[in-house]
Amino acid sequence: MLGSQQRSKKRRVKTILFSARSDSFYVNMNPIAKFLLLLLLSIGVVVSIIKPVPDLAYNLLVLAFAIGFLAESGTIKYMVKSYLALLVVALLVMMVWWILFNQIGTNPIFTISLFGASLKVTYLSIYVGIGKISGYASMAFMTLLTIMSTRDADIISALRKLGLPLKVVFFASLVARSLNIMSDDLDSIRQAQFARGSGATSNNIIKKVSSFVMLSIPLTTSMIKRSVDMGFALESRGFSKSKGMSGFIGEKRIRFSDAVIIAFGVFMLALPFLA
Amino acid sequence: MGELAAGINDKFSQYTLRWRGGKLTTTQYALFAIQMAVVILLSWLGAIATPVVGPGIGFLYWAYPFFVVFTLWWGIWGILGAWVGAFIGSGLLTGLPVLPALGFSIGDLIPALLIFLLYRGYLRKHGVDPLGRDILKSKKSAFWFAVWVMGITNIFGGLWGVWILVILGFVPANAYLLGAGLWILGDAIVLLIAPFLSKYVTPVVERFGLINSGWVS
Numbered sequence: 473m474l475g476s477q478q479r480s481k482k483r484r485v486k487t488i489l490f491s492a493r494s495d496s497f498y499v500n501m502n503p504i505a506k507f508l509l510l511l512l513l514s515i516g517v518v519v520s521i522i523k524p525v526p527d528l529a530y531n532l533l534v535l536a537f538a539i540g541f542l543a544e545s546g547t548i549k550y551m552v553k554s555y556l557a558l559l560v561v562a563l564l565v566m567m568v569w570w571i572l573f574n575q576i577g578t579n580p581i582f583t584i585s586l587f588g589a590s591l592k593v594t595y596l597s598i599y600v601g602i603g604k605i606s607g608y609a610s611m612a613f614m615t616l617l618t619i620m621s622t623r624d625a626d627i628i629s630a631l632r633k634l635g636l637p638l639k640v641v642f643f644a645s646l647v648a649r650s651l652n653i654m655s656d657d658l659d660s661i662r663q664a665q666f667a668r669g670s671g672a673t674s675n676n677i678i679k680k681v682s683s684f685v686m687l688s689i690p691l692t693t694s695m696i697k698r699s700v701d702m703g704f705a706l707e708s709r710g711f712s713k714s715k716g717m718s719g720f721i722g723e724k725r726i727r728f729s730d731a732v733i734i735a736f737g738v739f740m741l742a743l744p745f746l747a
Numbered sequence: 748m749g750e751l752a753a754g755i756n757d758k759f760s761q762y763t764l765r766w767r768g769g770k771l772t773t774t775q776y777a778l779f780a781i782q783m784a785v786v787i788l789l790s791w792l793g794a795i796a797t798p799v800v801g802p803g804i805g806f807l808y809w810a811y812p813f814f815v816v817f818t819l820w821w822g823i824w825g826i827l828g829a830w831v832g833a834f835i836g837s838g839l840l841t842g843l844p845v846l847p848a849l850g851f852s853i854g855d856l857i858p859a860l861l862i863f864l865l866y867r868g869y870l871r872k873h874g875v876d877p878l879g880r881d882i883l884k885s886k887k888s889a890f891w892f893a894v895w896v897m898g899i900t901n902i903f904g905g906l907w908g909v910w911i912l913v914i915l916g917f918v919p920a921n922a923y924l925l926g927a928g929l930w931i932l933g934d935a936i937v938l939l940i941a942p943f944l945s946k947y948v949t950p951v952v953e954r955f956g957l958i959n960s961g962w963v964s
Contacts, residue, residue, distance in 0.1 A: 489840065514844040522916040555842060558795055566802035566917065573919035608802070608917060612842030619839055643780050647831070650784035658788060684809060685943045691785065692813075692948045696955055699781045703774030712773055 484546065485623055488648070490554075492621045493546035497729070503626040504633065505730035510618045512737035513537075517607045519744040525596070526603025530744055531610050538613035547620040551613070559612060563605040570601035624648035629723050638714070650698070657694045661687055762877040764867045767961030775964060778957055779824040782817050786810050786828040790836025793937075794843075801926045802917045803847065804909065806933040810836065811855075812941035815896060818859045819866055819878050819945065820952055822962040829859035850911035857907070858900035865895055878949050878958065882942035892942065897935045905931035 484491040485499065492499045498506070513534050520527040542548040572586075577594025584591045628645045665686060706712075771779075789810035797807040810832050818825030833855040838848025870891055871877040881888045909926040912918040918926050952958055 511845050514846050517844070518846055518915055522914075526916070555795075558799075559842065562799050562802070565799050569802055569922055570919055573922040573925075604802075604916065611844030615839055615844055616842045639776075643776065646777060646780035647783045647787070650781045651788060654781065654784050654788055658792075684937070685940050688813065688940060688944050689947055692944065693951055695781050695785050696778070696952060696957065699778035699957075700774055700955065702777040702781070703772065706777060707773040 487547075487620055487623050488627075488651075489616075489620050490547060490550040493544075496545040496621065498541045498545045498617065499621045499623075500724070501621075501733065502724045502726050502730040503622055503630040505726060505734050506618055506622060507630075509733055509737040510614055512734075512741045513614055514611055516741045516744055517611050519741075521604055521607035523744075525600060526607055527744055528599070528603045528606055531603065531606035534740070535606060535610035535613060538610060538617050541621070542613065542617050545617070545621045547617070550620060551616060555612075555616060559609065562612075563609060566605050566608060567601045570604050571597050574600060576600065626724065633723075646702075653698065654691075654695065657698070658687075658691060661690045661694070759871045759877050761960045762867055762871060762958070763961055764864070765961040766963060767959070768963045771964050775957065779821060779828075782821065782824065783828045783831050786814050786817065786832030787836035787840070789813055790832040791840045794837040794841040797933075800929045800933070801909075801922070803843065803912050804918075804926055804930050805837070806929065807937050808837065808934055809937055811934050811937050812939075812944060814855065814859055815862055815938065815941050816879065816944045816948070818863050820949070820958050822863060822867075822959045824959070824963075826856060826859040826863060830856040847911060847915050847917065850915070851908055854904040854907035854911070858896075858904045861900045861903075862896055865891070878953075879942065879945035880949050883946055889942075896941065897938050901934050901938065902931055905934065 483494045485494045487499070517531060517534055520530045539548070542551055571593055572591060574597055575592060577592070577596030580592035580594050581598075582593055584593065624645065627648060628641060631641045631644055665683060790808070793807060793809040793811075794805045797805045797809075800806045810829075814825060814829035814832060816825075817828055821828075830852045834848050834852035837843070838851055839845070843851070866875070866877045866879065870888075873887075875881070875885070875888045875891055879888070879892065882892045883889070905927045909918060909923055909930055912926065913920050913923050949958075
């Protein structure tokens with residue numbers, strides 16, 4: 473009994489990227505509400521960071537919200553494993569660019585001489601840089617939270633709810649499902665190339681480009697083969713004559729909690745305009 | 748000479764700018780969906796597995812040569828693939844927020860559209876292969892590829908993409924030209940793949956009867 477309870481606690485669902493806890497609040501949110509919230513918060517953060525001095529508190533609030541729900545949905549480990557290094561580099565580069573190319577403030581902490589030019593680093597330029605990277609990080613975390621907590625079936629269901637025609641909805645579902653298939657194909661081709669001593673892992677750009685030429689041809693032919701197979705499979709099931717789609721088991725209605733989340737998004741969007 | 752020119756033009760006369768909005772075969776329908784998935788995947792790889800040289804600027808965008816060739820083959824589906832690939836693959840899947848991702852994607856959509864218009868319109872009538880198979884052997888074709896694909900449309904994409912980053916507050920306005928320059932240079936390097944892809948894979952796709960003769964089919 474205890475074992476089955478633990479298993480159900482650990483149950484996960486496949487999402488667009490990786491997997492998430494099946495009993496998570498964020499995973500079970502209506503996808504339309506989830507994407508609306510992402511859009512509202514993104515606009516809010518953009519309004520915050522385009523100010524001459526970004527609203528650091530606002531950005532950190534959105535960042536905390538995203539990190540909280542990444543933990544709640546059980547996706548934070550993927551975030552750390554797959555994106556953290558990339559994000560840290562991107563944020564460092566952003567910080568350096570803002571310090572170098574945004575010479576503001578009057579009291580320099582120190583001055584650097586670079587190629588004959590004198591670059592001053594001030595408290596204000598550092599604050600602006602931190603404001604920019606916190607805004608970028610909060611938007612990146614929010615986007616990844618949405619992608620990592622949404623199933624492709626949720627997107628299909630949302631598109632159906634929006635009343636789009638069958639052929640459009642099915643096309644979107646084919647794109648979503650082909651992502652995994654083509655990712656596996658690409659991985660197999662790359663592994664085969666590594667086994668033959670390809671230069672894909674080299675730091676030399678010419679070697680990288682030439683190894684990508686080698687990759688591109690089998691990838692494209694595999695794509696053609698997959699689509700011919702898939703076309704035959706669909707046609708053998710009468711796809712071109714079909715008029716409708718069978719119902720979804722896991723359709724999500726807009727619930728009270730979704731409405732609360734949207735209201736929170738609207739409030740957060742209004743904040744930077746009021747401040 | 749006139750006969751030779753007429754012969755070349757006849758050879759390419761099936762690939763035009765006509766709309767051809769008739770019914771797609773189920774194989775084409777599946778193919779266009781899969782090519783979008785491939786562009787999304789390559790855009791994602793291009794963004795996460797290449798050096799970041801500026802805020803929101805990756806250096807080698809691997810999807811670029813693919814969507815160029817897919818556009819030459821599949822018209823509007825390739826153009827849509829370029830847009831979706833940039834919006835989802837190098838945008839949302841890498842954590843780029845919705846608004847910059849939407850703005851970015853226009854920077855891939857317009858070059859793809861311009862490339863299709865020039866190759867299927869003007870260049871086809873002037874003896875250049877509209878599918879780009881002769882870039883490696885014809886000086887005229889190589890010239891147009893360098894000027895139009897690696898040059899003008901690529902420069903437009905770079906200037907647009909970094910301008911969006913400046914507008915949204917990710918890149919300092921003073922660093923606009925540096926950012927755009929790095930973007931354009933990186934894309935020009937990966938575009939060197941396109942002539943090879945076009946030369947070696949186009950015959951395979953053509954043999955399956957899967958190349959669009961117009962915009963849609």
